[in-house]
Amino acid sequence: MDYDAIRYSLDGPVATVTLNRPEKLNAYTARMGAEIADALDRADKDDAVRVVILTGEGRGFCAGADISAGAGSFDTTAGGAGSKNFGEGRTSESRDGASFIHAMFNCRKPIIAAFNGPAVGVGITLALPTDIKIASTRARFGFVFARRGLAPEAASAWFLPQLVGLTQSLRWCLEGKMIEADEALKAGLISEITEPEDLMNRAREIAMGIAENTAPVSIAITRQLLWRFAGADQPFDLLKVDGPFVQAMGATADVKEGVSAFLEKRPPAFPGKVSSDMPTGYPWWTDKA
Numbered sequence: 001m002d003y004d005a006i007r008y009s010l011d012g013p014v015a016t017v018t019l020n021r022p023e024k025l026n027a028y029t030a031r032m033g034a035e036i037a038d039a040l041d042r043a044d045k046d047d048a049v050r051v052v053i054l055t056g057e058g059r060g061f062c063a064g065a066d067i068s069a070g071a072g073s074f075d076t077t078a079g080g081a082g083s084k085n086f087g088e089g090r091t092s093e094s095r096d097g098a099s100f101i102h103a104m105f106n107c108r109k110p111i112i113a114a115f116n117g118p119a120v121g122v123g124i125t126l127a128l129p130t131d132i133k134i135a136s137t138r139a140r141f142g143f144v145f146a147r148r149g150l151a152p153e154a155a156s157a158w159f160l161p162q163l164v165g166l167t168q169s170l171r172w173c174l175e176g177k178m179i180e181a182d183e184a185l186k187a188g189l190i191s192e193i194t195e196p197e198d199l200m201n202r203a204r205e206i207a208m209g210i211a212e213n214t215a216p217v218s219i220a221i222t223r224q225l226l227w228r229f230a231g232a233d234q235p236f237d238l239l240k241v242d243g244p245f246v247q248a249m250g251a252t253a254d255v256k257e258g259v260s261a262f263l264e265k266r267p268p269a270f271p272g273k274v275s276s277d278m279p280t281g282y283p284w285w286t287d288k289a
């Protein structure tokens with residue numbers, strides 16, 4: 001796919017996906033959603049990519065849906081004006097139109113969101129499935145759906161309580177007010193705040209720490225275990241999954257390298273690849289397992 005609404009760049013083991021409509025504060029369109037999904041699938045399949053950074057170009061991260069069509073900006077009926085925002089970009093794997101959420105959630109690579117500026121509406125919900133979230137002091141967040149007559153989308157009614165709890169999620173979504181970075185940090189939506197000029201350097205520092213010190217296969221499994229079982233009401237289904245994985249992985253070259261590197265006090269060089277070395281049973285949540 002050729003990208004128009006985003007940029008995709010590689011720097012060593014780090015892929016950066018940049019929302020790239022700065023003249024519109026990176027306002028979301030269906031084209032942008034489809035491009036994000038494509039870029040994440042691309043990174044997922046590339047063994048050279050260890051970490052993905054998601055950020056925005058210019059002053060904003062994403063100002064929400066593109067409302068340049070005015071009052072009809074969300075109307076997708078009969079080819080309405082809102083089709084530009086939400087009526088396109090659907091795939092056979094994602095008939096709900098949120099292909100970027102599927103791609104992000106299922107990705108085997110960790111994803112860091114670097115909020116360079118305001119993230120509002122879909123501009124914040126599209127980033128909820130990222131694993132590590134940092135923000136500049138210029139970032140603000142808004143779950144403003146009720147103030148527009150809408151409901152929370154992009155599965156945010158599931159993701160947000162996973163991150164900040166039900167009480168905080170209800171407060172933010174029912175009031176629909178803008179949230180400053182300090183409040184987002186206190187609630188756990190983001191994990192740290194930087195000065196604007198330091199944001200991307202910090203995101204890359206985190207990314208390189210992961211790339212240089214962890215095993216790709218281990219990261220892929222860990223990410224899915226945490227996301228898929230965090231909301232479970234009991235631990236016993238998880239025990240059926242993580243136990244066999246740990247047993248199978250114990251004999252792999254990755255584990256032998258990890259232990260050797262630790263004992264020899266040297267950086268590890270893990271040989272495992274997510275394209276070819278995922279253990280039997282992965283992915284356990286589909287019929288493909």
